[in-house]
Amino acid sequence: MDALHWLARVEVAGIEPLGHALGFGWRATYSHVERLAKAGLLERVHDREGSVVAITREGRRAVGADRGDMRVAATRGSGLRHARAVSWVTALLTLRGREWVSDHEARRLPEWQIPVIWTHHRATQRPDVGATIAGARVAVEVELSHKAPRRLRAILVGYEHTITAGDLTGGVLYISDRLDVLAAVERAAARAGVPADRFRTRALGDMHADVRRLARGERA
Numbered sequence: 064m065d066a067l068h069w070l071a072r073v074e075v076a077g078i079e080p081l082g083h084a085l086g087f088g089w090r091a092t093y094s095h096v097e098r099l100a101k102a103g104l105l106e107r108v109h110d111r112e113g114s115v116v117a118i119t120r121e122g123r124r125a126v127g128a129d130r131g132d133m134r135v136a137a138t139r140g141s142g143l144r145h146a147r148a149v150s151w152v153t154a155l156l157t158l159r160g161r162e163w164v165s166d167h168e169a170r171r172l173p174e175w176q177i178p179v180i181w182t183h184h185r186a187t188q189r190p191d192v193g194a195t196i197a198g199a200r201v202a203v204e205v206e207l208s209h210k211a212p213r214r215l216r217a218i219l220v221g222y223e224h225t226i227t228a229g230d231l232t233g234g235v236l237y238i239s240d241r242l243d244v245l246a247a248v249e250r251a252a253a254r255a256g257v258p259a260d261r262f263r264t265r266a267l268g269d270m271h272a273d274v275r276r277l278a279r280g281e282r283a
Contacts, residue, residue: 064126066081066099067118068128069085070116070117070118070122071118071126072153073149074117075118075150077146077147078096078107080153081116081150083277084150096114099116103121104119104121105117105119105122112147115143115146117146148207148240151267151270155274156194158274161194161196162194163192164194166190169189169193177221177225178225179214179218185221195233199233200231200232201231201233202235205237206239206245206248207241209243212251215247215251216254219251222257223255233261234258234260234261235261
C-alpha cells in the first residue's frame with residue numbers, strides 16, 4: 064500500500080525507481096506489483112527499456128486519493144519514456160528526503176504555475192516535478208527530445224520572469240538522456256536571460272546512478 068500511495072502521486076512510474084523509492088528489493092518489488100496488478104489497482108506495461116506501472120481508478124480509490132485524470136495513455140510511446148524518466152527524479156528526491164510535488168499535485172497549486180510568455184500572449188505550464196531544497200523552490204524539467212525553438216524560448220522566458228520575481232529561488236533544472244538536447248536548452252536559456260546561477264542541466268544517467276547508490280546505502 065505504501066507503493067500505491069507513492070504511485071498515486073506520480074501516476075506512472077518505472078518499476079525499478081518505484082522499488083528503490085520504497086526501499087524494496089527486486090523480488091519484493093515484482094511481488095508487490097504482481098499482486099496489485101491482479102487486484103486491478105495498477106496496470107503494467109512493458110517495452111524494451113523495462114516495465115512501467117500506472118495506477119488505475121480503483122487504485123486511487125483504494126488509497127483515498129482524488130480521482131485525477133487517468134494517465135494510462137501516458138504508458139505508451141514517448142509518454143512512457145517520459146513518465147519513466149520523471150519517476151527516477153521523484154525516486155531520487157524521495158530517497159534524499161526532499162519535499163516534492165508531482166505534475167498531478169501541482170495542478171492545484173498556484174505557486175507551481177509557471178508562465179509561458181509568447182510574443183503576444185501568455186499561458187501557463189507546470190514543471191514535471193517541483194522540489195523544495197534547503198527552503199528554495201526548484202523546478203525540474205525532463206526533456207527527452209528537442210522542443211520547437213519558439214515554444215522552448217517561451218517557456219524559458221517564463222522561467223526567467225519567475226526567477227527574477229523571486230518566486231522560484233532555487234531556479235530550474237533540466238534533465239535529459241541526450242547531450243544535444245541539454246546543449247540546446249542551455250543556449251535557449253542564455254538567450255532568454257535565465258540567470259546562470261539559477262539554471263542547471265543534468266544527465267538522466269547520472270540520476271539513475273545516484274538512485275542506485277542511495278538504494279544500496281551508499282552516498283550519492
